[in-house]
Amino acid sequence: xxxxxxxxxxxxxxxxxxxxxxxxxxxxxxxxxxxxxxxxxxxxxxxxxxxxxxxxxxxxxxxxxxxxxxxxxxxxxxxxxxxxxxxxxxxxxxxxxxxxxxxxxxxxxxxxxxxxxxxxxxxxxxxxxxxxxxxxx
Ligand code: NI
Numbered sequence: 001x002x003x004x005x006x007x008x009x010x011x012x013x014x015x016x017x018x019x020x021x022x023x024x025x026x027x028x029x030x031x032x033x034x035x036x037x038x039x040x041x042x043x044x045x046x047x048x049x050x051x052x053x054x055x056x057x058x059x060x061x062x063x064x065x066x067x068x069x070x071x072x073x074x075x076x077x078x079x080x081x082x083x084x085x086x087x088x089x090x091x092x093x094x095x096x097x098x099x100x101x102x103x104x105x106x107x108x109x110x111x112x113x114x115x116x117x118x119x120x121x122x123x124x125x126x127x128x129x130x131x132x133x134x135x136x137x
Contacts (some may be wrong), residue, residue, distance in 0.1 A: 003059045004047040007069045009078035012037040013094040038077060040077055042099070046107060050115040060115055070120040072106040096123040100131040108133060 008125060015029035016039045025033040037041070046069050048088075050059050082094035086104045100121040108117050120130045 001052055001059050002049045003062060003065075004045055005065045005069060006043060006045050006069055007066070007074050008041065009074045010039055010041045011077045011080050011082055012039045013089075014038070015093055015095060017093065024116050026036040032123055037083070040123050043121040044069065044103060045122070047118040047120065048111065048115045052099075060112070065075075065111075068107055068110045072110060073103045076106070083098070096121050096127060096129045097131070098124075100129050104131045104133055107137075 014034065015032040016025040018027075020028070022033075022035065026062070046065060048060050048065060052059055074100070077086065077099075082089045082099065086094075086102075092102075093097050099133065100119050103121065104117060104119040113115055117133045117134075118130060121129060122128045
């Protein structure tokens with residue numbers, strides 16, 4: 001059984017590699033590499049899979065999942081600049097992919113072990129990424 005929760009945050013970023021020139025960054029990352037940053041209204045969906053607990057009838061109390069996502073992700077990222085404010089991105093390009101991985105790790109650390117986690121991050125209306133932790137060591 002899978003259950004999910006949707007939350008929002010807005011944050012700024014710039015996609016660029018320090019080792020590359022502005023021209024090379026523009027060539028690879030397009031407008032997302034503009035030097036003065038820009039924002040996105042991110043939507044984060046967290047999907048949790050596991051058995052229904054016969055005592056409660058829940059896979060996980062969605063209030064608990066909500067609190068974890070808000071504390072670990074939204075409170076940390078909302079109204080921040082990924083490049084400047086979030087230590088995890090000091091040497092990591094804040095693409096939707098990398099934001100999803102960092103979010104997955106933060107949520108995973110707080111979630112009961114027997115539950116599987118998938119994070120789906122919508123960066124725009126049309127762009128979405130999904131991470132299930134299968135790349136984790
Ligand atoms: Ni962008």
